Amino acid sequence: MQREWMTIVAHQSIASQTYLLELQGSLPQFVETPGQFVHIQVSDDFFLRRPVSIADVDSDKGTVTLLYKVMGKGTDALTRKKIGDKLDVLGPSGTGFPIDKLTTNKALLIGGGIGVPPLYYLAKNLKSKGMEVTSILGFRSSEDVFFTEKFQALGDVHVATNDGSMGTRGFVTDVIPQVDGYDTYFSCGPTVMLKGVKEQLKGVPGYISIEERMGCGVGACFACVVECADEEDAKGYRKICSDGPVFRPEEVVL
Amino acid sequence: MQREWMTIVAHQSIASQTYLLELQGSLPQFVETPGQFVHIQVSDDFFLRRPVSIADVDSDKGTVTLLYKVMGKGTDALTRKKIGDKLDVLGPSGTGFPIDKLTTNKALLIGGGIGVPPLYYLAKNLKSKGMEVTSILGFRSSEDVFFTEKFQALGDVHVATNDGSMGTRGFVTDVIPQVDGYDTYFSCGPTVMLKGVKEQLKGVPGYISIEERMGCGVGACFACVVECADEEDAKGYRKICSDGPVFRPEEVVL
Amino acid sequence: MIDTKVDLPGLQLKNPVMPASGCFGFGREFAQFYDLSHLGAIMIKAATATKRFGNATPRVAETASGMLNAIGLQNPGVDAIIGEELAFLEPYQTPIVANVAGSTMEDYQEVAAKLGNSTVSALELNISCPNVKEGGVQFGVDPELAYTVTKLVKEASAKPVYVKLSPNVADIVTMAKAAEEAGADGLSMINTLTGMRIDPSTRKPIIANQTGGLSGPAIKPVAIRMIHQVYQAVDLPIIGMGGIETTDDIIEYLLAGASAVAVGSANFKNPYICKELIDQLPDALSAHQFSSVKEVIGGAHYQTTST
Amino acid sequence: MIDTKVDLPGLQLKNPVMPASGCFGFGREFAQFYDLSHLGAIMIKAATATKRFGNATPRVAETASGMLNAIGLQNPGVDAIIGEELAFLEPYQTPIVANVAGSTMEDYQEVAAKLGNSTVSALELNISCPNVKEGGVQFGVDPELAYTVTKLVKEASAKPVYVKLSPNVADIVTMAKAAEEAGADGLSMINTLTGMRIDPSTRKPIIANQTGGLSGPAIKPVAIRMIHQVYQAVDLPIIGMGGIETTDDIIEYLLAGASAVAVGSANFKNPYICKELIDQLPDALSAHQFSSVKEVIGGAHYQTTST
Ligand SMILES: Cc1cc2nc3c(=O)[nH]c(=O)nc-3n(C[C@H](O)[C@H](O)[C@H](O)COP(=O)(O)OP(=O)(O)OC[C@H]3O[C@@H](n4cnc5c(N)ncnc54)[C@H](O)[C@@H]3O)c2cc1C
């Protein structure tokens, strides 16, 4: 992990209130696994950094791609940064999906809203390891949808929208029954969604990526802990920023 | 007085740590007298505005010119504003030199450092009213000197520098004895300088412009008061931001 | 149509936004920016029994997201305020809250009695002033002194009294209860936190008085916490203040338990701020699914559903 | 050559900059950014008698120029800290200050006794925790409780004790004197101011624990004021903290009367901050015409000339 002033090389709107941000620097070469994130200091106006998942890495260009949605003041201020501007980035942070240890043949990826981004870099990695990838991507409405064609290039894609304006009307959990043949699932999205997915796919090996408000983002402040499901666990907790954000669903209490 | 997002149309370094900033908007048309100032919100990073004197007005272009020196964080941040940027400006503020009431024939202007700027617009006004203007301008060193040629176009100019690197070595007060024939003086600069000038020119009608840290800049908060010299004065104080910054030297306690 | 009206003792507010005492003078300067009749009310600068010059300058210093001030209660004295300033404000269609200050119990009584016969709608009792007789300890940090001065002021005048609490205490609820027991009609919270800045170049405190009162967004979390605590413990309406700059700030105060809010030092940054907030408030309330100001008040206490 | 050394009870500091407790864990995470031996000292995270999980999440919220936290003293317990964390820190050439916390007098005594036999150089007594036996009132806001717990901790261990004062009091000097009388070797000030933020969308406090401790530049003026007051009233060395982000901030703390400083939440913004400040400090001192750190300490008190 390092702190670096990265250069913005691309910045564009890709869906309603959703932006693609491409950052160049030496940080990309240290990314170890999909699911890791960067911690962004948007400007001096903000006291805390913002965690944003790495959605893609281009080693040749030396860039990471981030996809973010405007949720509050910080992400709103981020939209005003221009190509050529420098951004204070800490990372790569956290422990991602353990792609080197997987024995997956067919992967099911389940992403909800702004949980979709890390799954893209994951999908690319799985695919390049010869695994088959099916993705279920959930969004609020058709105008929020992004990156489906990119996922399609890597495997089957099912889209769900809350209002039915694209794909299946409903939630990702409504689509899961339509898919089969997968041996491992990978999910990222709002906690309610992860809870539903975990419940529905009980018995299937899986990995989930979870969110929490962070202080340090490096594992030092104990802001981002999540309780262990196993009451006998020696520590009793995991730090989302360093032990995670990716966990086994049975490891933590959602 | 109004609040306006003015456009920066010129911004350049004119001496050591000293900048010229030209702002365009409707504010200039409300400037009443030389000696008035504007109150600048440098950016959201700062809680208080910064008072800066109006050094010139161009009614045709609709601009005011400010000359400022980097003294701390706010003026430092100001240097990074670019042509085309908008600046949140409140003004024109305060009560300047009462040029319409003057019966001056020959004016002596005495400016020290960053007290020089308001005297330039004053000199132009006096000159256009047919008065003769002699200026004594004091700076720390030759690299701090600015606008002398502009003053020269309006009358005699004497420069003093603390280190003698330009003009007379010493203070403006060392130069005053070399000048004569004036009937009114006008001075702006650091308080120690104003004290010296007031002392030396006792008996000569004069006007001084003084500084104080400000809260509101509109006369409401009582942050910027100065005591009246006359103990019988009904109020006992003057507000620099609204009654001043220009006063008769005998009116206030320096 | 969003209903922004709030009825408080002595104050029928068309909207819950008013400038805070000491940050708006007696309104004159701001009358050049907009019509003061738009304001929910006006909290005017502190009045003392006699004219006060206040502290030496510098009286203000900038801090991170805030400022320090040590004006020292400069004001022309209660008689001049009634004679000149209230007369100026009279034509405006907005209730006036007079801020009462002093160094002794007698001072407070005298000022309250005189304002009791004036056109103001309510009194705001500023108990953050040092009590000269008790060796300079502030009325605002000692519950017994606070009780006594509130009681005396209530006796001296028939106007509703809002006691303005100081945040410089370990236990704000005790102070609020003291005010309530003494008969206060409402609370006004918070006044400034005592702070200091030292200039590394001069090696001295920037403010001539050395310490000053910290205001601005920096203190908002402290104000919200105190209002949230006091709302649960006493039955008085609260006028909330401290760092308000946006309509979301106002909603945060109302949710914590304030019935109305005052905007202080933000008037210095943007002299139009009160008017702008009043104009924007209905839309901001709608955006958060509220249909009236009253509905928001204390909302953080009875909400139990999570999102 | 600027002399940055400072000698305090138990702490021979090569420079006056150390990370503040709770903002640096036990150093492990920051060891990946720079060699911890550069630090003047390290104030490690609070230790309690037994392992604590802490509060529900969210535990942090952003505020204007600051943040709230309600971690709830999560830590692996004093035994694990001594066995694992101190062992990890041992190779570094920097003194360790252990932060002692608890809910009862007995807790404090036990933790202090165990750390008294460890490799730490000094104890920092965190008295901002609620005393369970006294109905949750904080040790840090009651001078008698503060006196008693300090005395017990002094008896339980031979290590120098720095009492960490809470700013949530009306009279910080009384608290400092209580610590001094109880035998404290130094003071550490300030801990966080209690605050709250409410989210207008969810209508609830952002922090699960409702209230949290406010840190960051927002509180610096309060810390500077309190240190300035305490420096005049007690004879103990002070480790100052609250919102330090720049070398000018450090100089401001030293001028106010701190002998050393701790950097807390700024480590979250910039994990290299302590190292950077240490590197920049000599030049900053020169720029203000100082030739040593010692020369700056308390400078705001004996300067009488004006500029
Ligand atoms: C590991 C991780 C990966 C993430 N990846 C992405 C991503 O790829 N794309 C994306 O759009 N969003 C992502 N998020 C969520 C993103 O961090 C928040 O939306 C963002 O921090 C909101 O900041 P704001 O200033 O707009 O909101 P504000 O509400 O103004 O933020 C205030 C504070 O709360 C924190 N905060 C608010 N919401 C969240 C949240 N959901 N999670 C964590 N902190 C929060 C902010 O970081 C900040 O400290 C991720 C979060 C985590 C923890």
Ligand SMILES: Cc1cc2nc3c(=O)[nH]c(=O)nc-3n(C[C@H](O)[C@H](O)[C@H](O)COP(=O)(O)OP(=O)(O)OC[C@H]3O[C@@H](n4cnc5c(N)ncnc54)[C@H](O)[C@@H]3O)c2cc1C
């Ligand atoms: C009526 C008036 C006219 C002025 N005209 C000019 C001018 O034409 N050119 C110029 O360079 N400077 C002028 N000044 C001084 C200028 O306002 C300060 O240098 C500037 O505010 C410093 O801001 P800063 O952020 O760099 O310093 P900081 O020290 O970071 O400022 C901190 C706070 O102190 C205030 N402050 C600091 N020094 C002064 C000061 N000398 N006077 C008033 N407030 C101060 C700032 O406004 C701010 O609120 C004038 C001041 C006044 C009162």
Ligand SMILES: Cc1cc2nc3c(=O)[nH]c(=O)nc-3n(C[C@H](O)[C@H](O)[C@H](O)COP(=O)(O)O)c2cc1C
């Ligand atoms: C310059 C200034 C002067 C003030 N004068 C008074 C006063 O006379 N009486 C009073 O009760 N409060 C006074 N206050 C406190 C404010 O009314 C308010 O309680 C405080 O500033 C917090 O609000 P804010 O953060 O919006 O400024 C003053 C504040 C400032 C900044």
Ligand SMILES: Cc1cc2nc3c(=O)[nH]c(=O)nc-3n(C[C@H](O)[C@H](O)[C@H](O)COP(=O)(O)O)c2cc1C
């Ligand atoms: C996340 C967090 C955790 C903290 N934990 C502790 C703690 O365990 N013990 C303690 O005495 N202080 C603790 N503090 C307080 C800091 O040590 C420090 O006193 C305070 O944050 C002010 O400094 P700052 O503004 O530089 O952060 C904590 C602060 C933060 C932000």
Ligand code: FES
């Ligand atoms: S955010 Fe600090 S430990 Fe995770």
Ligand code: FES
């Ligand atoms: S700055 Fe407020 S009265 Fe002058």
